[in-house]
Amino acid sequence: MHPAQTVVTGFALAILAGTALLMLPISKVGPGGGSFVDALFTATSAVCVTGLTVVDTPTYWTPFGQVVIMALIQLGGLGIMIFASLIGLVLARKLSVRSRLNTAAEAKAVGFADVRGLVRGILKITVLIEFGVFVLLGVRFMLGYGYGVGEAAWHAAFLAVSSFNNAGFALYTDNLMGFVADPFVCLPISAAIILGGLGFPVIMQLRKEFTKPLHWSMNTKLVLWGSAVLLIGGTAYITLIEWNNPATLGTLDPGARLLAGFFQSVQTRTAGFNSIDIGSMHDASWLGMDVLMFIGGGPAGTAGGIKVTTFAVLFFIMLTELRGEGSVNIFGKRLSRAVHRQAITVVLIAVAAVVAGTAVLLLLTGLDLDRVLFEAVSAFATVGLSTGITAGLPDAAKVVLVLLMFLGRLGPLTLGTAIALRERRVLYEFPKERPAIG
Amino acid sequence: MHPAQTVVTGFALAILAGTALLMLPISKVGPGGGSFVDALFTATSAVCVTGLTVVDTPTYWTPFGQVVIMALIQLGGLGIMIFASLIGLVLARKLSVRSRLNTAAEAKAVGFADVRGLVRGILKITVLIEFGVFVLLGVRFMLGYGYGVGEAAWHAAFLAVSSFNNAGFALYTDNLMGFVADPFVCLPISAAIILGGLGFPVIMQLRKEFTKPLHWSMNTKLVLWGSAVLLIGGTAYITLIEWNNPATLGTLDPGARLLAGFFQSVQTRTAGFNSIDIGSMHDASWLGMDVLMFIGGGPAGTAGGIKVTTFAVLFFIMLTELRGEGSVNIFGKRLSRAVHRQAITVVLIAVAAVVAGTAVLLLLTGLDLDRVLFEAVSAFATVGLSTGITAGLPDAAKVVLVLLMFLGRLGPLTLGTAIALRERRVLYEFPKERPAIG
Numbered sequence: 001m002h003p004a005q006t007v008v009t010g011f012a013l014a015i016l017a018g019t020a021l022l023m024l025p026i027s028k029v030g031p032g033g034g035s036f037v038d039a040l041f042t043a044t045s046a047v048c049v050t051g052l053t054v055v056d057t058p059t060y061w062t063p064f065g066q067v068v069i070m071a072l073i074q075l076g077g078l079g080i081m082i083f084a085s086l087i088g089l090v091l092a093r094k095l096s097v098r099s100r101l102n103t104a105a106e107a108k109a110v111g112f113a114d115v116r117g118l119v120r121g122i123l124k125i126t127v128l129i130e131f132g133v134f135v136l137l138g139v140r141f142m143l144g145y146g147y148g149v150g151e152a153a154w155h156a157a158f159l160a161v162s163s164f165n166n167a168g169f170a171l172y173t174d175n176l177m178g179f180v181a182d183p184f185v186c187l188p189i190s191a192a193i194i195l196g197g198l199g200f201p202v203i204m205q206l207r208k209e210f211t212k213p214l215h216w217s218m219n220t221k222l223v224l225w226g227s228a229v230l231l232i233g234g235t236a237y238i239t240l241i242e243w244n245n246p247a248t249l250g251t252l253d254p255g256a257r258l259l260a261g262f263f264q265s266v267q268t269r270t271a272g273f274n275s276i277d278i279g280s281m282h283d284a285s286w287l288g289m290d291v292l293m294f295i296g297g298g299p300a301g302t303a304g305g306i307k308v309t310t311f312a313v314l315f316f317i318m319l320t321e322l323r324g325e326g327s328v329n330i331f332g333k334r335l336s337r338a339v340h341r342q343a344i345t346v347v348l349i350a351v352a353a354v355v356a357g358t359a360v361l362l363l364l365t366g367l368d369l370d371r372v373l374f375e376a377v378s379a380f381a382t383v384g385l386s387t388g389i390t391a392g393l394p395d396a397a398k399v400v401l402v403l404l405m406f407l408g409r410l411g412p413l414t415l416g417t418a419i420a421l422r423e424r425r426v427l428y429e430f431p432k433e434r435p436a437i438g
Numbered sequence: 439m440h441p442a443q444t445v446v447t448g449f450a451l452a453i454l455a456g457t458a459l460l461m462l463p464i465s466k467v468g469p470g471g472g473s474f475v476d477a478l479f480t481a482t483s484a485v486c487v488t489g490l491t492v493v494d495t496p497t498y499w500t501p502f503g504q505v506v507i508m509a510l511i512q513l514g515g516l517g518i519m520i521f522a523s524l525i526g527l528v529l530a531r532k533l534s535v536r537s538r539l540n541t542a543a544e545a546k547a548v549g550f551a552d553v554r555g556l557v558r559g560i561l562k563i564t565v566l567i568e569f570g571v572f573v574l575l576g577v578r579f580m581l582g583y584g585y586g587v588g589e590a591a592w593h594a595a596f597l598a599v600s601s602f603n604n605a606g607f608a609l610y611t612d613n614l615m616g617f618v619a620d621p622f623v624c625l626p627i628s629a630a631i632i633l634g635g636l637g638f639p640v641i642m643q644l645r646k647e648f649t650k651p652l653h654w655s656m657n658t659k660l661v662l663w664g665s666a667v668l669l670i671g672g673t674a675y676i677t678l679i680e681w682n683n684p685a686t687l688g689t690l691d692p693g694a695r696l697l698a699g700f701f702q703s704v705q706t707r708t709a710g711f712n713s714i715d716i717g718s719m720h721d722a723s724w725l726g727m728d729v730l731m732f733i734g735g736g737p738a739g740t741a742g743g744i745k746v747t748t749f750a751v752l753f754f755i756m757l758t759e760l761r762g763e764g765s766v767n768i769f770g771k772r773l774s775r776a777v778h779r780q781a782i783t784v785v786l787i788a789v790a791a792v793v794a795g796t797a798v799l800l801l802l803t804g805l806d807l808d809r810v811l812f813e814a815v816s817a818f819a820t821v822g823l824s825t826g827i828t829a830g831l832p833d834a835a836k837v838v839l840v841l842l843m844f845l846g847r848l849g850p851l852t853l854g855t856a857i858a859l860r861e862r863r864v865l866y867e868f869p870k871e872r873p874a875i876g
């Protein structure tokens with residue numbers, strides 16, 4: 001079986017198993033089990049680490065159901081990290097000799113030449129970061145909110161898993177709005193989200209060569225610079241627009257406004273928690289968040305979207321054109337031409353999926369474009385933020401979102417794989433021609 | 439002066455002159471002249487052949503004002519056709535010997551090796567097509583609607599100029615809604631729009647080598663195939679969604695529904711007339727039209743948008759990736775790699791302009807995303823369709839639309855020029871690297 005097929009099958013099986021578990025009466029509060037569509041939606045949202053919910057996680061699901069959700073999140077997050085990193089290894093073996101030397105050097109730099117070592121490394125990093133966040137949140141919940149040990153541990157564990165895996169599920173009906181002004185809750189969660197969203201290769205390189213930025217790969221530099229620009233730009237954009245909105249930031253202290261603006265900007269890389277009411281934000285904030293969510297996080301991590309690298313590559317190609325230069329050079333390295341075409345392919349398919357999904361959702365519901373587009377981008381980029389329409393959608397619309405989540409989580413990536421694995425040379429060349437552009 | 443600067447200055451001067459003329463009391467019905475912003479908006483909309491209006495063309499402007507608008511449309515349409523075609527000639531002289539041979543051969547095939555011949559050719563084609571439409575419409579207005587000779591001639595002339603130049607201005611308050619079921623009005627106008635939107639190089643090649651499709655250039659083939667796909671797809675999409683909408687197609691005969699659906703699809707290439715009420719269409723129709731308008735028509739014609747060729751090039755690049763092939767081959771010719779980067783650049787800047795314009799319009803008005811996005815796309819792609827919000831916008835929002843129209847009309851094109859003229863070689867190459875995509 002082709003590796004891309006393996007991972008698609010794996011994710012589909014995990015979702016089906018999760019659906020079955022969530023349909024059991026033991027998973028749902030009150031008599032009977034959850035409906036098929038709601039269970040399927042929740043299982044897909046968990047495995048694809050999206051965080052969109054059609055039912056209220058704390059009141060609809062029992063602790064058993066919540067543990068199932070947490071397990072699905074962890075499984076989905078690990079699955080995508082391992083799979084995407086493996087692709088890197090497979091690629092390294094298939095590339096030309098010269099490229100292979102580079103990639104092998106990079107693989108060596110981050111410390112893994114084989115599959116077992118890679119999986120072990122991913123598990124170690126995951127446990128390490130999640131445990132750190134677990135401790136910080138647990139202590140805060142006990143000292144700051146008077147939770148008992150068990151309650152604090154359970155909430156802290158759930159949030160640690162949900163944040164590092166960029167899932168965005170929480171055990172409060174209002175997600176994290178109760179902690180909007182608390183940096184001791186918001187900042188550890190933000191840190192876990194950002195680290196998970198950078199992607200495993202970047203985390204590993206930072207761990208091994210934090211003090212040697214000259215050794216960093218183009219991937220690491222693009223992800224770090226791109227994430228910094230998006231985080232800061234997003235914080236400024238959201239904070240400025242919402243500053244005086246009484247339904248979001250307007251009633252908070254200036255410091256808390258900045259914290260909440262930053263926290264919401266972090267969520268677009270693509271965790272999906274919310275500490276303010278997304279449904280009350282300005283239309284222009286939604287549009288900006290659409291863009292940020294669509295771009296998403298780093299490759300081979302728990303983030304979704306088209307990935308920071310894809311966007312950065314297109315940006316540098318544009319810059320090269322505007323400067324009239326012949327080849328695309330980024331941080332003193334030349335960008336492989338094959339990457340141009342990959343980036344175009346990923347973006348075109350992503351745009352097509354979001355636009356088609358939005359059109360179908362518009363036809364299925366009577367809702368406006370602003371909320372529907374936000375929902376479609378959020379599902380495709382596996383973000384999980386919503387303006388509040390998810391629970392009220394008809395079943396057909398829920399299924400559309402399920403497909404968008406699945407496609408968004410696996411699509412561009414497996415597609416990229418399929419592409420890279422099938423790379424072959426055409427032995428003849430046609431005469432060249434250039435049509436007019438723009 | 440750089441040619442790109444010349445054309446930007448030329449368009450700016452034409453707009454300023456038009457603004458001044460439209461501010462004269464003789465241009466406006468009733469006492470006093472038009473306001474600066476309304477005159478500026480109308481002049482920009484006319485010169486950029488957009489067709490968005492903040493005042494009602496037939497009742498606000500006098501016949502003198504309407505003649506000014508018609509002259510501005512003709513000036514703008516000719517200007518963009520001549521300028522864009524000249525770029526082709528300049529490019530042919532700057533390219534490498536091998537490419538130059540191809541381009542020269544193509545230039546010879548369409549019959550022009552020098553600037554004077556080119557301008558004469560464009561004028562001839564323009565007069566020919568506009569006169570044909572003028573006669574057809576004039577006869578119809580006299581026989582079918584009982585107009586006198588003078589009235590019929592004036593309306594026919596205005597519509598002929600407005601349609602071939604893809605301007606979308608009409609002399610009726612309801613644009614062309616009075617002719618929704620009349621093929622003798624709708625079809626000649628559609629033909630003029632489509633021809634103007636194909637672009638001058640395509641028209642010339644069709645004229646000289648209509649029966650020899652094997653000789654057609656890649657540009658001609660891409661524009662023809664792309665336009666056909668978009669026209670038919672757009673007709674099907676709009677007609678299906680609006681079929682039972684009583685405010686648009688629902689009350690018409692089946693044949694008239696198809697005619698109106700086709701006519702509205704034609705408008706997205708980017709003429710901007712309307713024979714049905716755009717403001718009453720379904721949200722999903724608006725979204726589909728957003729996509730169609732954004733793509734627009736053929737290069738070096740009167741159409742706007744990123745151009746059919748740009749979109750087609752990206753589509754074929756994607757196809758090549760998905761097939762795992764090494765070079766992008768279209769209709770048995772290899773696509774120049776420089777074009778990949780040009781297409782990315784045009785699309786990125788277009789998306790950035792539309793998104794930024796939409797965000798600012800959202801902040802300036804209390805309107806919803808669906809209508810604002812439609813307006814921004816319509817302005818940038820110089821379409822002129824509107825859901826009905828243009829006249830009620832605050833002055834600041836009108837100025838944003840003026841900037842979008844100007845940028846959309848000249849931007850990607852002059853940019854493409856600046857790029858092509860500055861093409862130079864970098865004498866050293868950096869080591870190659872490939873970051874992860876998607």
Ligand SMILES: [K+]
Nearest residue numbers: 050166271383
């Ligand atoms: K998420």
Ligand SMILES: [K+]
Nearest residue numbers: 488604709821
């Ligand atoms: K137009």
